[in-house]
Amino acid sequence: MKKQLLAAAAVVCSMGMLLSGCGSSGSNASDKNVITAFNSEPQNLLIPGNTNESGGARAGTLLFAELVSFDAKGNPSNEVAKSIQDNANSTEYNITLKPGWKFSDGTPVTAKSFTKAWSYIANAKNAQKCSSFFSTIQGYDDLQAKTLKGDEQLSGLKVTGDDSFTVTMSKPDATFPIKVGYLAFAPLPESFYKNPKAFGNKPVGNGPYKLESWTHNTEIRLVRNKAYHGNVKPKNDGVTFKIYTKVDSAYSDVQGGNLDVIDTIPTADTKSFTTDSNIQPYNQPGSVMQMFTIPSDLPHFVSGTEEGTLRRQAISKAIDRGSIIKKVLNGTGMQPVDFTSPMTPGFSKDLKGKDNLVYNAKEAKDLWAKADAISKDTDKFTISYNTDGGNKAIYDAIVNSIHNTLGIDAGTDPMPTFQEFRDSVDDRKVKGGFRSGWQPDYPSPENYLFQEFDSSAAHGNGSNDGDYQNPKFDELMTQAYAAPSTDAANKIYAQSQEILLNDLPAIPLYYDNAHGATAKGVKGLVADWENLPLYSQLHK
Amino acid sequence: MGKYLLRRILQMIPVVLGTTLLVYALVFALPGDPVKAMFGDKPINAAVAAQIRAEYNLDKPFIIQYLLFLKNALTLNFGNTFAGQPVISEIGRAFPVTIKLALMAFVFEAVFGVVFGIISGLKKGKWYDSVILIVSLLLISVPTFVTGFLGQYFLGVKWHILPVTAGSDPGFLDLLMPAMVLGSVSMAYIIRLTRSEVSSNIAEDYVRTARAKGMSNSSVIMRHVLRNSLIPVVTYLGQDLGALMSGAMISETIFNVHGIGFLTYQSILKGESNMVVSIVTLLTLIFVVCNLLVDMLYAALDPRIRYA
Numbered sequence: 030m031k032k033q034l035l036a037a038a039a040v041v042c043s044m045g046m047l048l049s050g051c052g053s054s055g056s057n058a059s060d061k062n063v064i065t066a067f068n069s070e071p072q073n074l075l076i077p078g079n080t081n082e083s084g085g086a087r088a089g090t091l092l093f094a095e096l097v098s099f100d101a102k103g104n105p106s107n108e109v110a111k112s113i114q115d116n117a118n119s120t121e122y123n124i125t126l127k128p129g130w131k132f133s134d135g136t137p138v139t140a141k142s143f144t145k146a147w148s149y150i151a152n153a154k155n156a157q158k159c160s161s162f163f164s165t166i167q168g169y170d171d172l173q174a175k176t177l178k179g180d181e182q183l184s185g186l187k188v189t190g191d192d193s194f195t196v197t198m199s200k201p202d203a204t205f206p207i208k209v210g211y212l213a214f215a216p217l218p219e220s221f222y223k224n225p226k227a228f229g230n231k232p233v234g235n236g237p238y239k240l241e242s243w244t245h246n247t248e249i250r251l252v253r254n255k256a257y258h259g260n261v262k263p264k265n266d267g268v269t270f271k272i273y274t275k276v277d278s279a280y281s282d283v284q285g286g287n288l289d290v291i292d293t294i295p296t297a298d299t300k301s302f303t304t305d306s307n308i309q310p311y312n313q314p315g316s317v318m319q320m321f322t323i324p325s326d327l328p329h330f331v332s333g334t335e336e337g338t339l340r341r342q343a344i345s346k347a348i349d350r351g352s353i354i355k356k357v358l359n360g361t362g363m364q365p366v367d368f369t370s371p372m373t374p375g376f377s378k379d380l381k382g383k384d385n386l387v388y389n390a391k392e393a394k395d396l397w398a399k400a401d402a403i404s405k406d407t408d409k410f411t412i413s414y415n416t417d418g419g420n421k422a423i424y425d426a427i428v429n430s431i432h433n434t435l436g437i438d439a440g441t442d443p444m445p446t447f448q449e450f451r452d453s454v455d456d457r458k459v460k461g462g463f464r465s466g467w468q469p470d471y472p473s474p475e476n477y478l479f480q481e482f483d484s485s486a487a488h489g490n491g492s493n494d495g496d497y498q499n500p501k502f503d504e505l506m507t508q509a510y511a512a513p514s515t516d517a518a519n520k521i522y523a524q525s526q527e528i529l530l531n532d533l534p535a536i537p538l539y540y541d542n543a544h545g546a547t548a549k550g551v552k553g554l555v556a557d558w559e560n561l562p563l564y565s566q567l568h569k
Numbered sequence: 570m571g572k573y574l575l576r577r578i579l580q581m582i583p584v585v586l587g588t589t590l591l592v593y594a595l596v597f598a599l600p601g602d603p604v605k606a607m608f609g610d611k612p613i614n615a616a617v618a619a620q621i622r623a624e625y626n627l628d629k630p631f632i633i634q635y636l637l638f639l640k641n642a643l644t645l646n647f648g649n650t651f652a653g654q655p656v657i658s659e660i661g662r663a664f665p666v667t668i669k670l671a672l673m674a675f676v677f678e679a680v681f682g683v684v685f686g687i688i689s690g691l692k693k694g695k696w697y698d699s700v701i702l703i704v705s706l707l708l709i710s711v712p713t714f715v716t717g718f719l720g721q722y723f724l725g726v727k728w729h730i731l732p733v734t735a736g737s738d739p740g741f742l743d744l745l746m747p748a749m750v751l752g753s754v755s756m757a758y759i760i761r762l763t764r765s766e767v768s769s770n771i772a773e774d775y776v777r778t779a780r781a782k783g784m785s786n787s788s789v790i791m792r793h794v795l796r797n798s799l800i801p802v803v804t805y806l807g808q809d810l811g812a813l814m815s816g817a818m819i820s821e822t823i824f825n826v827h828g829i830g831f832l833t834y835q836s837i838l839k840g841e842s843n844m845v846v847s848i849v850t851l852l853t854l855i856f857v858v859c860n861l862l863v864d865m866l867y868a869a870l871d872p873r874i875r876y877a
Contacts, residue, residue, distance in 0.1 A: 153616030247737040285733035448601020491612040
């Protein structure tokens with residue numbers, strides 16, 4: 030009987046061991062006005078110049094304050110900068126800083142905090158992912174050489190005093206005063222250079238929040254930075270980002286009241302989330318542009334030829350965007366009228382050629398027939414996309430719409446992962462259209478248009494993956510860069526879009542709405558131009 | 570026994586080497602370039618990309634990468650993740666969580682599996698036997714993620730009985746639902762296994778002999794029926810402990826448990842070969858050790874195996 034007693038004792042012991050774990054359950058007890066928010070694990074250490082994806086950006090933008098800040102609509106105003114003055118043709122900027130700014134470790138924010146940080150990020154030796162944002166500053170090319178030590182400085186940056194510096198551009202850049210509001214342009218304290226890795230694990234910034242702790246793959250805790258007196262007026266005592274791999278579980282947590290805010294909705298729940306009584310949903314115009322690119326050298330679709338243009342317009346008019354947005358996206362998108370977004374300063378609803386983005390079966394057929402009269406196209410038309418992002422239903426609907434309207438052979442060419450998909454696009458292996466979305470880094474039409482369609486960004490030198498080249502468009506880009514003011518530049522960008530609306534290097538599909546949910550009892554939700562909630566404004 | 574143990578331990582070396590090579594090759598063969606993916610849709614700076622590749626040895630041929638990994642692993646240096654974290658410390662953080670979850674699932678499936686199995690086996694044909702059989706069939710046929718989502722929705726969102734997800738630093742209650750979901754399929758198998766063993770052993774000659782000798786019913790069942798019936802159950806449980814450790818991936822992602830499965834899922838998505846291979850090596854070791862323990866337990870339960 031001894032053995033059975035032992036076995037029974039063992040079972041009792043192990044149960045006891047497990048039960049004793051009870052005490053530590055949950056961590057959301059005492060912190061009343063701390064907001065918990067959905068996030069994914071940042072891809073990299075939290076260094077502003079190395080953060081180019083949402084996992085890091087959600088936390089990074091709260092930790093650092095840049096020269097300018099943007100309001101929810103994307104309008105800039107000075108933050109650390111007292112003034113940013115340019116010479117007449119946007120080739121040189123004089124920047125002065127407001128006095129009294131400090132990092133959360135107590136050291137002052139000086140002109141050098143900016144110039145040294147920018148040079149560090151631009152320097153290829155330091156392998157910072159946002160390096161190319163500094164490409165218009167003089168001396169950038171020298172910092173892309175093979176043999177560098179890592180501490181070489183951008184020759185275009187000159188410190189003229191403790192709180193002033195000048196920036197000389199290698200070419201005119203009218204967007205520069207907006208770009209400097211992007212996270213990569215944040216100042217860095219001296220302690221960063223001593224040990225960038227240690228800094229990235231526990232960043233010291235000058236933003237509205239400071240990092241309390243970062244348990245990798247688990248959570249990032251931010252608390253109010255008392256030394257901050259900038260444009261942001263936080264309404265809570267802290268933001269704790271909880272790390273998830275699956276949006277579904279985060280959404281269930283918001284429903285169950287375990288998580289305060291999520292800035293995305295699982296595809297399966299887009300239909301029900303606006304009427305779900307367990308949560309407070311939001312769904313409003315956003316800044317992400319979803320489209321698909323047709324490579325400019327695709328047979329029968331060659332850019333700039335009459336046949337190519339006719340076919341592109343026919344395809345675009347054959348897509349019933351309205352019903353796709355309603356039925357597949359359940360209203361979490363908007364019909365596009367341009368190549369930027371309604372959240373972009375300078376946005377216009379009345380561009381010439383916007384009709385090309387409206388479903389019209391009859392015209393689509395006519396255009397296709399006209400193109401066939403020039404040269405008959407019997408190839409199958411395919412669109413590639415990555416299936417790991419939940420795009421299947423949308424692309425199936427699009428090719429169906431094209432097939433039904435034009436009566437041509439159309440289908441999808443799905444690829445299992447984003448990595449694989451990007452590889453095929455980069456190597457120009459896709460023989461058909463392919464998914465291309467654009468999330469802006471800073472609120473300017475330049476960020477959409479130049480990056481995606483200028484000749485200098487084609488052939489692997491940027492994000493012009495369709496290798497679209499149009500000298501007239503390039504000319505307008507150059508003009509916009511040299512424009513005397515942001516408003517003047519925006520007018521030129523509007524003009525350039527009319528070229529795109531005719532040529533259709535890519536077919537705009539919809540603007541992604543800013544949509545998500547907060548748990549019951551959470552107040553103060555405002556979604557900003559980045560489709561993210563303004564975390565600082567949430568409170569309980 | 571000592572010789573046997575030594576032989577089994579030496580056998581582990583080629584198993585571990587072979588697994589790491591295989592897994593390294595598989596991760597290496599994954600389509601897509603992790604460095605390009607880091608840039609997303611944004612422009613890639615060629616000089617920066619080259620710098621990152623060099624830092625993680627991604628610019629070297631496969632076999633060199635693997636040998637470098639092995640060389641470092643022998644000195645217990647498993648490299649860094651793309652986020653600059655030592656792989657070993659990430660695993661060190663995630664592992665205890667998975668152990669906790671797996672042990673809870675293990676206790677759940679062992680206790681309930683064996684108890685219900687014995688009841689069913691002894692009372693074959695009664696109504697509760699039928700109920701147990703039907704429930705276990707359901708549990709076997711419904712995939713884990715379905716049970717997971719159902720549990721999450723009803724117990725968590727609707728009725729607020731248990732936490733929806735486990736989150737960071739999970740306690741007993743946080744892990745209860747994930748553990749039950751994780752253990753439910755194996756529990757169903759154990760019920761069925763125990764039931765068939767018990768019901769067949771109870772008809773054996775030696776049971777009749779024992780009864781004829783005048784032994785009480787409970788000691789017949791405890792000493793003769795159960796002891797023999799539990800051999801295949803223990804085999805199953807032993808192997809299942811290894812499977813629980815690695816198979817926690819689905820429950821961990823559904824319930825946001827920050828354990829090994831969660832980490833593996835993330836690492837595969839990011840193409841972090843060092844992390845994936847390190848985890849798989851560890852899991853291989855656990856599997857092999859569990860198998861060894863099962864074989865030892867065999868010997869303890871059945872003297873014939875001990876003396877053979």
